[in-house]
Amino acid sequence: xxxxxxxxxxxxxxxxxxxxxxxxxxxxxxxxxxxxxxxxxxxxxxxxxxxxxxxxxxxxxxxxxxxxxxxxxxxxxxxxxxxxxxxxxxxxxxxxxxxxxxxxxxxxxxxxxxxxxxxxxxxxxxxxxxxxxxxxxxxxxxxxxxxxxxxxxxxxxxxxxxxxxxxxxxxxxxxxxxxxxxxxxxxxxxxxxxxxxxxxxxxxxxxxxxxxxxxxxxxxxxxxxxxxxxxxxxxxxxxxxxxxxxxxxxxxxxxxxxxxxxxxxxxxxxxxxxxxxxxxxxxxxxxxxxxxxxxxxxxxxxxxxxxxxxxxxxxxxxxxxxxxxxxxxxxxxxxxxxxxxxxxxxxxxxxxx
Amino acid sequence: xxxxxxxxxxxxxxxxxxxxxxxxxxxxxxxxxxxxxxxxxxxxxxxxxxxxxxxxxxxxxxxxxxxxxxxxxxxxxxxxxxxxxxxxxxxxxxxxxxxxxxxxxxxxxxxxxxxxxxxxxxxxxxxxxxxxxxxxxxxxxxxxxxxxxxxxxxxxxxxxxxxxxxxxxxxxxxxxxxxxxxxxxxxxxxxxxxxxxxxxxxxxxxxxxxxxxxxxxxxxxxxxxxxxxxxxxxxxxxxxxxxxxxxxxxxxxxxxxxxxxxxxxxxxxxxxxxxxxxxxxxxxxxxxxxxxxxxxxxxxxxxxxxxxxxxxxxxxxxxxxxxxxxxxxxxxxxxxxxxxxxxxxxxxxxxxx
Numbered sequence: 080x081x082x083x084x085x086x087x088x089x090x091x092x093x094x095x096x097x098x099x100x101x102x103x104x105x106x107x108x109x110x111x112x113x114x115x116x117x118x119x120x121x122x123x124x125x126x127x128x129x130x131x132x133x134x135x136x137x138x139x140x141x142x143x144x145x146x147x148x149x150x151x152x153x154x155x156x157x158x159x160x161x162x163x164x165x166x167x168x169x170x171x172x173x174x175x176x177x178x179x180x181x182x183x184x185x186x187x188x189x190x191x192x193x194x195x196x197x198x199x200x201x202x203x204x205x206x207x208x209x210x211x212x213x214x215x216x217x218x219x220x221x222x223x224x225x226x227x228x229x230x231x232x233x234x235x236x237x238x239x240x241x242x243x244x245x246x247x248x249x250x251x252x253x254x255x256x257x258x259x260x261x262x263x264x265x266x267x268x269x270x271x272x273x274x275x276x277x278x279x280x281x282x283x284x285x286x287x288x289x290x291x292x293x294x295x296x297x298x299x300x301x302x303x304x305x306x307x308x309x310x311x312x313x314x315x316x317x318x319x320x321x322x323x324x325x326x327x328x329x330x331x332x333x334x335x336x337x338x339x340x341x342x343x344x345x346x347x348x349x350x351x352x353x354x355x356x357x358x359x360x361x362x363x364x365x366x367x368x369x370x371x372x373x374x375x376x377x378x379x380x381x382x383x384x385x386x387x388x389x390x391x392x393x394x395x396x397x398x399x400x401x402x403x404x405x406x407x408x409x410x411x412x413x414x415x416x417x418x419x420x421x422x423x424x425x426x427x428x429x430x431x432x
Numbered sequence: 433x434x435x436x437x438x439x440x441x442x443x444x445x446x447x448x449x450x451x452x453x454x455x456x457x458x459x460x461x462x463x464x465x466x467x468x469x470x471x472x473x474x475x476x477x478x479x480x481x482x483x484x485x486x487x488x489x490x491x492x493x494x495x496x497x498x499x500x501x502x503x504x505x506x507x508x509x510x511x512x513x514x515x516x517x518x519x520x521x522x523x524x525x526x527x528x529x530x531x532x533x534x535x536x537x538x539x540x541x542x543x544x545x546x547x548x549x550x551x552x553x554x555x556x557x558x559x560x561x562x563x564x565x566x567x568x569x570x571x572x573x574x575x576x577x578x579x580x581x582x583x584x585x586x587x588x589x590x591x592x593x594x595x596x597x598x599x600x601x602x603x604x605x606x607x608x609x610x611x612x613x614x615x616x617x618x619x620x621x622x623x624x625x626x627x628x629x630x631x632x633x634x635x636x637x638x639x640x641x642x643x644x645x646x647x648x649x650x651x652x653x654x655x656x657x658x659x660x661x662x663x664x665x666x667x668x669x670x671x672x673x674x675x676x677x678x679x680x681x682x683x684x685x686x687x688x689x690x691x692x693x694x695x696x697x698x699x700x701x702x703x704x705x706x707x708x709x710x711x712x713x714x715x716x717x718x719x720x721x722x723x724x725x726x727x728x729x730x731x732x733x734x735x736x737x738x739x740x741x742x743x744x745x746x747x748x749x750x751x752x753x754x755x756x757x758x759x760x761x762x763x764x765x766x767x768x769x770x771x772x773x774x775x776x777x778x779x780x781x782x783x784x785x
Binding site for chain 1: 683706711712713714715
């Protein structure tokens with residue numbers, strides 16, 4: 080591949096002021112970066128739109144609460160993000176031009192990153208895309224949250240927030256495959272229909288329709304054993320009083336609060352119910368399970384082959400669109416994992432006849 | 433012992449209206465109850481003033497959130513409560529008059545209870561009193577919360593709320609014996625001095641002095657590994673942002689909320705910090721560990737013999753005083769476990785020379 084002299088990149092140029100996150104970014108041109116020893120030049124194919132990226136957009140003064148991977152963004156830097164792509168030039172013996180990789184990259188047409196930030200993808204058709212959803216972070220998050228942290232059992236009632244989202248749409252399917260009764264909470268009728276018809280949920284609750292508590296109580300007549308929550312706020316408040324004795328809450332995130340001040344809110348306050356019902360509320364980061372990724376990925380692949388699981392993503396095209404697509408993530412604009420496609424996917428090219 | 437025809441009892445006669453809990457009770461006379469098959473007549477010596485008793489004083493309509501042992505109190509019933517005493521008459525082969533027992537009884541001069549609600553105390557001097565604090569529920573709660581649920585390690589920082597209270601005063605000593613750095617939070621200078629001088633805490637914070645967050649941050653320069661909390665509210669809010677990665681919060685109760693409406697509050701809300709720091713918040717009831725009581729009691733006794741632990745309680749006298757003493761529990765009127773002594777303790781009589 081011919082390497083151009085100039086490339087387009089998306090820079091982070093302003094801290095958020097309200098919900099119009101697209102205003103925080105600006106498209107610009109720069110020279111192709113030099114590839115130092117230990118680095119590689121990557122052509123991103125898919126960039127993941129991840130909720131945690133919103134946290135890094137807080138001013139540095141709002142980071143007192145805890146460590147964020149990578150820390151706060153500096154104004155002017157090229158937006159970092161996870162994704163998959165193809166090696167174009169390599170300064171590291173483990174990677175060669177043409178290799179397909181997944182890992183930390185940037186919102187750019189080409190990006191130079193340390194080799195340690197990437198892993199090679201298996202030479203399977205569809206890897207570039209699947210590695211960003213069911214065979215990557217979102218799939219592993221759903222898997223470990225259900226199997227390890229919550230230890231959901233057949234017959235138990237599992238409630239999932241963000242049920243049509245990147246992690247949620249996989250958690251719904253996995254919990255069904257585990258023999259659980261599964262209730263999804265999502266925003267809007269379309270998503271609720273999708274959860275029921277395409278993912279096999281036993282019930283779906285549209286949180287935009289109001290009266291969440293009553294709807295959740297009706298959908299969970301025996302209470303909730305496992306609550307997978309990446310949203311927080313009113314959805315979390317509705318679920319806690321329905322938790323059964325020894326119920327498990329897995330906190331995957333709190334997207335409800337990512338744009339609210341410093342995101343550090345009062346609480347937890349429902350300690351009375353936590354105590355008497357011996358609830359366990361467990362914070363979760365998938366990276367804690369890295370040693371078990373290979374075994375989990377193998378199980379997920381087998382479940383896909385059996386037809387028990389399928390990937391759920393929404394792909395939007397064009398680096399120019401990155402700011403608007405990212406903003407859409409927080410407006411619930413997508414079903415499944417939201418991906419931005421920067422370049423055509425070489426694994427999806429029509430094969431030569 | 434001669435059994436009188438009439439006895440005094442304390443009845444629960446009105447639901448709470450504000451903090452003057454003594455108004456909820458009334459002293460009255462009744463005939464000595466008949467002892468049915470399987471029951472025993474007990475002469476209570478010490479009655480424990482327990483925070484959970486306040487929860488049972490809520491109207492039935494406020495019990496939707498979860499099960500409370502025994503359910504809501506009925507107006508007019510004799511106040512039930514835990515304590516220790518001496519068997520006066522027995523309708524069950526396991527108990528004989530003169531046996532010293534601990535378990536569920538009532539605020540009364542004599543009370544008939546099912547034999548299953550009691551356990552026999554070992555014939556050791558001091559058992560009647562110690563069984564209500566360090567060698568009973570409070571001691572076992574502190575023990576299992578630290579050893580099993582939090583799994584506190586030597587060198588870790590442990591923060592305890594209600595640090596001069598029934599459970600807290602024991603948890604402070606146990607955590608010190610485990611090699612932890614221990615910080616107690618209590619109300620008032622006297623209690624803070626007691627925690628430092630008598631219990632060996634490394635730091636004490638007076639939550640009545642204000643600025644809890646700043647004081648806690650100063651007392652925990654490396655953050656908090658284990659947070660034992662039976663209070664909740666502002667103290668909980670102050671601790672969560674200081675929790676270290678993989679910190680453990682054990683929720684022993686939420687005394688802060690027991691008199692607030694139905695006690696079921698919004699939240700937990702601090703999900704952002706719970707997620708990124710992978711905190712674990714675990715509700716706790718000591719009864720879940722009943723199979724391990726004998727081993728734990730044996731360890732606690734050995735620690736007492738080594739001088740590492742000592743009982744902390746406050747004894748007030750007279751059944752008449754029960755309503756006022758109980759109210760005092762929620763005003764922080766006592767150091768250590770608050771006990772009401774109904775009759776003289778036969779184990780504390782001067783021995784015959």
